[in-house]
Amino acid sequence: MASTAPAAIYGGDEISALVIDPGSSWTRVGFAGEDTPKVVIPTSYGKEGDHVYVGDNDVHAPRPGMEIANPMIDGCVDDWDKTVKIWDFALSKRLYADPKEHPLLVTEPSWNPPKSRERAAEVAFEELGVPAFYLAKNAVCAAFACAKPTALVVDVGSAVASVTPVIDGLVLKKATFHNNLAGDNVNSHLKYLFNSRGIALTPHFMISKKISVDVxxxxxxxxxxxxxxxxxxxxxxxxxxLHEFKESTSQLLELPYSDSVANTKQPRSFEFPDGYNLNFGTERFITTEPLFQPQKYPLPDTSLDTNLQGIAELITSSVAACDVDPRSTLVNNVVLIGGSTLLQGFTERVNSEMIASFQGMKIRILAPGSSSERKYACWIGGSILASLGTFHQMWIGKKEYEEVGAVIVEKRCK
Known part of the structure; x- marks a missing residue:
């Protein structure tokens, strides 16, 4: 087909494709064929008047009047103008790559609406000027990174938790479930804990000098x-x-929370940026429990949707929505990805919950050992995919886009 010829020029190993994996907390960018993204920058941006600040250094620099905002809602890009600035900064200022010389693969959640998908194509071809483009489902990329054509992908990041069945490389949309019970939800519970105890969260940049004090x-x-x-x-x-606290101190119990079990665990000390330090016992477990039991452990003075499900329930609902035949294969290939799955005890909790829910079935959890593989699984899968010589026929070429328009993504990127 003539329209795919321009894309074929850029396929395989001739010129490396660019891969962008936009997340609610971090945007990961790099060249296809590499093991990890070369550029990882905050997805949030700063805005002061008409000036927009992106990238680690600028976003975290204290500037009077600078507001912080995020262009993502529900795991999907909502503000494309700001997203283009973030992508352009990552590509040109950090990766030192000219998008006009490389095909571009971008990952997307399975529930990304058609208008957002079409806008992604418009941004790629008209604003970044890429010669070829493809939108890949992040769950498929994650399964691909684990060399699994069929898998149940459990992705728990900062803003969104999702469970997506991938069968023979295709997402089963009717059985895909997601909600906002992710890392930010744990942060909200931690903030309430610290506020109720009168613990001030003084940011690092405000500390001029500190002296160690006793617990x-x-x-x-x-x-x-x-x-x-x-x-x-x-x-x-x-x-x-809060991120530092979660990484070093927070933990999940293997079974649903109980005071008697939590009290048997050793407390851990955490030092805040101002030098204040305290031992945390049951609190480090109970603040993570809402990931699995949101109805039992809601935030005070908040109302939850009665249909809101914990992660274990999302998994059960997702498997139940699939046909009977692939269910045993799915529960035997459960892939855990996303930064929040790195919480201590998360893998063990998912395993015990699934054993209770799927009795008589063989449960196998595939959780990459290194934190980078878990955090960047979608990017890594996209990197592998875009570097394959056989993938060149999948690219949407610029001529094809000009002939058909942005709606081409609905036909080609399924």
């Missing part, structure tokens, strides 16, 4: 005074402390 003693720190910082910026910086 539980008031902090001894000298703070910088910077006027005019917005509440959105301060909240964004406090989130970094």
């Amino acid at each position: 539980g003693q008031p902090p001894n720190a000298t703070l910088k005074s910077i006027e005019g910082l917005t509440s959105s910026f301060m909240e964004f910086e406090r989130e970094r402390i």
Whole structure:
């Protein structure tokens, strides 16, 4: 077909494709064929008047009047103007790649609406000027990264948790479920815990000097005074402390939470940026439990949708929505990805919940050992996919886009 000829020029190993995996918290960018993305920058951006700041250094720099915002909603791109700035910065200023010389593969969630998919094609061809383009389902890429054509992909990131069955390389949309019970939800519970205990979350950049204090003693720190910082910026910086707490201190119990079991676990100490440190016992378990039991452990003064399901229930609902034949294969190939699945005890909890729900079936959890493989699984799968010589026929070439328009993604990127 004549329309695929331009794409074929850029297929295989002749010129490396670019791969972008946009997430709610991080945007991952790099060349196809590599093991990990070369560029990982915050998806959030700063805005002061008409000026937009992107990238780690600029977003985290304290500037009076700078607001922090995020272009993603429900795991999908909502603000394309800001997203283009983020992608262009990552490609030109950090990767030093000219998108006009490389085909581009972008990952997307399975529930991405058609208008957003078409807009992605418009951005790629008209604003970035790529010669060829493809939209790949992130669950398919994650399964591909684990060399599994059929898998149940459990993706728990910062803003969204999803369960997606991939059967013979295709997403089963009717059995795909997602909600907002992810890392940000745990952050909300941690913030409530710290506020209720009167623990101030002083961001790192405000600490001028600190002196070590004993456990539980008031902090001894000298703070910088910077006027005019917005509440959105301060909240964004406090989130970094919450991430540190989750990574070092938070944990999930193997079975549903109970005080008797949590009390048998050793407490852990956490030091806040201002030097204040405290031992945390049952709190480090109960603040993660809403991932699996949201109805039993809601935030005070908040109303939850009565249909909101925990992660284990999402898995059960997803498998039940599939035909009977592939169910045993799916539960035997459960792929865990996303930064929040790195919570201590997460893999063991999923395993025990699935054993209880799918009695008599063989359960196998595939959880990449390294944190980078877990966090970047979708990007890695896209990297493998876009580097295959046989993939060149899948690219949407620029001529084909000009002939058919943006709707071509609905036909070609299924």
